[in-house]
Each structure stands twice: as C-alpha cells, then as structure tokens.
Amino acid sequence: MRMTRITTAALAAALCATLFATSGQAAGPVLIAIGTISGFYEDFATETAPPLENGVAGNRLGGIGSALAYAGGDDFLALPDRGPNAVMFNACTDDTVTYINRFHTLHMTLAPSDPKMVPALPFTLTPMVVATTPLSTHAPLVYGPGCGAVGDGAPALNELDHTNYFTGRSDGFESGLPSTNPLNARLDPEGIRVSADREHVFISDEYGPYVYEFDRRTGRRTRIFSLPSTFAVQNLSAIGNDEIANNHVGRVTNKGMEGLAITPDGRTLVGAMQSPLLQDGGDIKGGVTRIVTIDTRTGQTRQYAYQLDGSVKTTISEILAVNDHEFLVDERDSKGLADDSQAVFKRLYKIDLAGASDVSHISGQANLAPHAVPKQLFLDIVAVLTANGMSPFDIPAKLEGLAFGQDVTIKGVIKHTLYVANDNDYLPVVPNAHGTTTSNPNRWFVFAFDSGDLPGYQPQHFKDKDHDDRDDR
Numbered sequence: 001m002r003m004t005r006i007t008t009a010a011l012a013a014a015l016c017a018t019l020f021a022t023s024g025q026a027a028g029p030v031l032i033a034i035g036t037i038s039g040f041y042e043d044f045a046t047e048t049a050p051p052l053e054n055g056v057a058g059n060r061l062g063g064i065g066s067a068l069a070y071a072g073g074d075d076f077l078a079l080p081d082r083g084p085n086a087v088m089f090n091a092c093t094d095d096t097v098t099y100i101n102r103f104h105t106l107h108m109t110l111a112p113s114d115p116k117m118v119p120a121l122p123f124t125l126t127p128m129v130v131a132t133t134p135l136s137t138h139a140p141l142v143y144g145p146g147c148g149a150v151g152d153g154a155p156a157l158n159e160l161d162h163t164n165y166f167t168g169r170s171d172g173f174e175s176g177l178p179s180t181n182p183l184n185a186r187l188d189p190e191g192i193r194v195s196a197d198r199e200h201v202f203i204s205d206e207y208g209p210y211v212y213e214f215d216r217r218t219g220r221r222t223r224i225f226s227l228p229s230t231f232a233v234q235n236l237s238a239i240g241n242d243e244i245a246n247n248h249v250g251r252v253t254n255k256g257m258e259g260l261a262i263t264p265d266g267r268t269l270v271g272a273m274q275s276p277l278l279q280d281g282g283d284i285k286g287g288v289t290r291i292v293t294i295d296t297r298t299g300q301t302r303q304y305a306y307q308l309d310g311s312v313k314t315t316i317s318e319i320l321a322v323n324d325h326e327f328l329v330d331e332r333d334s335k336g337l338a339d340d341s342q343a344v345f346k347r348l349y350k351i352d353l354a355g356a357s358d359v360s361h362i363s364g365q366a367n368l369a370p371h372a373v374p375k376q377l378f379l380d381i382v383a384v385l386t387a388n389g390m391s392p393f394d395i396p397a398k399l400e401g402l403a404f405g406q407d408v409t410i411k412g413v414i415k416h417t418l419y420v421a422n423d424n425d426y427l428p429v430v431p432n433a434h435g436t437t438t439s440n441p442n443r444w445f446v447f448a449f450d451s452g453d454l455p456g457y458q459p460q461h462f463k464d465k466d467h468d469d470r471d472d473r
Contacts, residue, residue: 028449029379029418031388032408033110035125036441037061039428044132045102047157052097053150054089061129062426064104064442067192067260067318068401068419069201071105072462076403076419077201078104078129078442082168082188084426092147093238096170098155101187102219103201105131110408110417110446123408125446135203135214136163137221141185144171144238153185170207171238178232179250180208182224190400191260191271191318195296196463202296204271206256208232211271211294225269225294228301228360231256231277244282252276252283257292258400259319261327264458269294270327270353272306272319281365288368289316290359291327303360304353307372312345318402323458325354328378328402330420336397338430338440343395346382348402349375350454378454379447381420393432396422396443404459408448415448416457 041061042049048058067079083099108127113120134157141164144153153169164185172185184207191204195213200222204211209231213223233250237243240253251257251273258274270293276286291304308314309331318330329349336343357371385395401421407414422443429437451457 028415028453029384029447030449031121031384031445032410032417032448033121033123033125033446035108035127035444035446037064037127037129039424039426039439039441043102043104043129045100045134047160048100048134052084052099054084054087054095054097056084056087056097056426058099059132060084060426061104062428062442063423065398065401065421065444066190066423068403068421068444069192069194070403070405070460071194071198074107074109074406076106076108076405077192077194078106078401078421079189079192079203080104080426081190081423082186085168086425086427090148090150091239093144093150094170094240096168096238098153099168100155100157101135101166101168101189103133103135103189103192103203104129105133108405108419108444110406122410123446125444127444133216133219134165135187135189135219135221136161136165138164139183139221140164141166142172142174142181142183143167143185144169144173146171147238170240173207173236175236178229178234179236180210180227180229180232182210182212184208188254188256190256190258190274193260193262193269194460194462195262196266196461198462202260202262202269204257204260206251206254206258206274209251209257209271209273211257211260211269225299227292228303230279230363231273231292233278244278247278249279250277252278255283255315258315258317259330261319261321262460263321263324264460265324266460266463267296268324269296270319270321272316272329274315274317276308276365277363279363280368286365288365288372291319291353291373293353301360302358304356305359305368305372306351307369307375309345314345317398317400320402320404321460322350322454323456326350326352326456329375330399330402332399334397336395337393337438338397338425338427340393340430340432341397342392343382343397344392346380346395346399347377348379348381350378351375379418381445385445396424398423398425404457405446410448413450415450416454416459418447418449420445420447
C-alpha cells in the first residue's frame with residue numbers, strides 16, 4: 001500500500017525543529033527552501049505552441065529540471081530535454097516528437113520567510129520564467145523522413161523563421177555517418193552551463209553525444225566541440241533498443257552525456273556519461289562510466305573513470321564544479337514520484353580529478369575499475385528529506401539539475417546555496433497507487449552550506465561581457 005503523503009508545510013515544520021544546532025549555526029548542508037512551478041503552464045515560445053504529433057502543446061513548460069545553470073544574481077538557466085515523449089503515440093520514432101529544443105531564463109529569488117507563517121522553511125523560493133530561447137543553427141540540418149502517420153521531422157517554424165531548429169525527434173540523423181555528426185537535427189539536451197562572459201551557453205546531449213556552444217541571446221549554435229570517436233555509435237536507428245542491439249562501441253542510447261560542469265575560470269568543460277559506454281559493459285553489464293574534460297580554448301579532451309554504486313542500479317545525472325579539479329557528481333536511482341515507487345538512492349559525491357589517471361586509451365570495465373576516481377559522500381538527499389518527514393514516494397524520481405546559487409545570511413552567518421531540480425517529464429500529474437493522480441510540478445530544493453561543509457568551494461567567476469575566452473588562445 002502506498003504510504004501517506006506529506007505536505008510541504010508538514011515537511012517544513014519537522015525540518016525547522018532540527019535545522020539549527022544549539023550553537024545557532026546551520027549544520028549543513030540543510031534544506032532551506034522548496035519552490036515549484038506548475039506543470040500545466042506554457043513557456044514564452046508561443047510560436048511553438050501548436051500541438052505536437054502526440055497532441056501535447058509544443059510549448060508545455062516541463063522537464064526544466066533536466067539541467068540548471070547559475071548565471072549570477074538571482075538568474076538561472078533551466079534546460080528541458082528532448083520533449084514530451086512520455087505520451088505513447090508511435091513506436092517507429094520511440095514516441096519522440098518535433099519538440100523544438102530550448103532553454104529558459106529564470107529569476108529565482110530567495111527571501112527570508114515571514115515568521116508569522118508557521119510552519120515555514122527559513123527561506124521562500126519564488127521561481128519565475130522570464131524568457132524562453134529556442135536552439136537553432138545556420139547550417140542545414142538532417143531531419144527525419146517520418147513513418148506511417150508521422151510526417152517529415154522538419155519543424156514548420158523553419159520556413160517562417162528561415163532557420164534550422166534542433167528537435168527531440170529520434171529520426172533526425174544522417175544514415176551512414178556516426179551519431180556525433182553535427183548536422184543531425186536530433187538533440188536530447190541534458191547539461192547546460194554559462195560561459196565566463198555570460199554571452200554563451202554550453203549544452204551537452206545524449207544523442208551524439210554532442211557538446212555545443214550557443215549564443216545566449218539568440219540561441220544560435222556558435223561552436224562545436226568534437227568528442228572522441230569512441231563515444232559515437234555507427235549504426236543509427238530511430239528506435240533506441242535497435243540502436244543498442246546493433247552497436248558494440250559508443251554511448252548507450254538515451255544514456256549519453258547527461259551532465260555538464262564548467263570550472264570557475266570558465267576554461268574547462270566537464271561532461272559526465274550517464275552510463276558506461278557499450279565497450280565498457282554498457283547499461284546492463286557495466287559499472288564504470290566516464291567523465292570527459294574539454295579545454296574550451298583548444299578542444300583537447302581527457303577521460304576519467306567513475307565507479308557507480310553497486311548496491312542498487314544507479315546512473316549519473318549531473319556534475320558540478322567545486323573548483324578547477326573537484327566536482328560534485330549526482331548519482332541516483334530512477335525511483336520515486338512519477339512511477340509511484342520509493343526513492344532510495346539520490347546522492348551527491350565529491351570527487352577530485354587532480355592526479356587521476358587519463359583513461360582515454362583504456363576500455364573495458366575490468367581495465368577501467370582500478371583507475372576510478374575516489375569519491376566522498378557530500379549529501380544524501382533521500383536521507384535528509386525522509387529524516388525530516390518527507391515520504392520517499394514524494395521525492396521526485398529524476399533529480400537531475402544541479403547548480404550553486406546566490407549566498408544567503410542565516411543567523412548572521414553567510415551561507416552558500418546549492419539548488420537541486422527535478423525533471424518531471426512534462427507530466428503535470430502522475431498516477432498513484434490509489435487509482436487517482438498526484439501533482440508533479442517543476443520543483444527545486446535549495447540547500448545551504450558553508451566552507452566547512454565543502455572545503456575548496458569557489459563560485460564561478462563571471463567576466464565583463466566584452467571579454468571572450470576564445471581571444472586567449
């Protein structure tokens with residue numbers, strides 16, 4: 001039987017009783033705020049609003065916790081993934097649709113909660129979407145031919161805007177070329193970070209995997225980072241299971257570059273593969289996945305091994321830079337709110353790449369395992385939330401977005417913040433065990449911590465807008 005649900009207010013009441021130690025200082029990392037935006041809302045790309053192939057509005061505001069990036073002040077960027085494909089309609093495209101990829105600019109204010117509002121978390125998070133930016137390129141892209149009742153994959157908006165938009169539909173690729181072909185229209189974005197000048201964004205995806213730079217204002221692709229050929233698959237298919245079955249080297253379909261970090265100086269991108277590459281055992285037999293660093297000036301890459309937890313089935317959802325060599329890795333199960341199961345494993349680990357072995361020329365789980373980077377638990381999200389009264393059924397299954405945010409003052413002491421966001425799969429409500437439905441909003445959990453909790457933490461350094469790191473080559 002499904003456990004009794006608990007309200008956010010009840011969670012807040014329980015949490016406030018244990019939030020502060022007797023010394024008056026916060027024992028971090030601690031939860032200080034929860035914010036939500038309804039999954040029924042639509043975004044600002046109103047020109048994409050007409051229904052998609054599965055009948056869902058083309059501008060549904062969902063999936064925006066797939067990735068989260070801090071942009072300074074109260075500004076963040078939120079990245080939806082490839083679109084609302086949780087609605088079944090046609091197996092020949094794996095139920096994917098011509099959803100135009102985009103990112104959102106969010107204004108998220110953290111303000112002390114009204115002490116008269118009891119119970120309450122110490123801070124109130126007010127998230128607000130202020131802009132939506134579709135992703136496109138000047139170069140002609142390869143769109144899918146369609147199948148059965150599904151037509152050509154080129155968005156109608158291409159003709160109107162005289163541009164080429166990226167979409168989430170799985171058949172948008174060139175047959176005979178590797179999956180990393182930059183002219184493929186299909187894009188499943190899962191990681192986003194802001195450049196040091198705040199004029200560009202870097203986005204990673206699962207289809208290629210790709211790592212692209214886009215103009216932050218226009219959404220136009222401005223640069224392509226080439227990944228090692230061993231990350232690509234050669235035999236492409238619109239059906240994920242077929243693509244997996246017909247390849248032995250490269251990323252697992254829908255388990256590509258799920259996470260992306262940028263070092264505080266903006267000079268290194270760090271991508272994390274959700275699951276091991278096929279040659280390393282894949283999603284079924286593998287236990288060691290890869291982390292890839294990319295020099296933003298030269299494009300040079302290095303690879304590192306990361307050992308996934310063996311007690312339960314886990315994958316990597318995000319990676320976040322603590323400084324130029326240490327990172328937080330979001331490792332999780334897929335349980336919790338959305339499939340009416342209990343969340344068990346959602347943890348943030350701290351790793352250090354300084355002195356770690358470059359495994360670029362090593363393959364196979366047994367060969368990679370001895371080189372895996374050590375990891376240290378930083379935050380057990382499930383343990384923190386359940387210890388303060390939240391049902392494991394109510395913890396979102398896909399906690400995927402991770403970003404440091406603005407500092408706050410608690411009891412006269414300045415604290416840093418860490419935001420954790422969920423991907424709600426564009427489903428505003430989900431079924432539960434009682435035969436009814438449960439609200440499934442876009443949601444953010446905010447934690448406070450200090451230098452003692454995360455030694456070596458350095459916030460990202462943003463430069464003047466007229467400075468471009470590419471001039472430093």
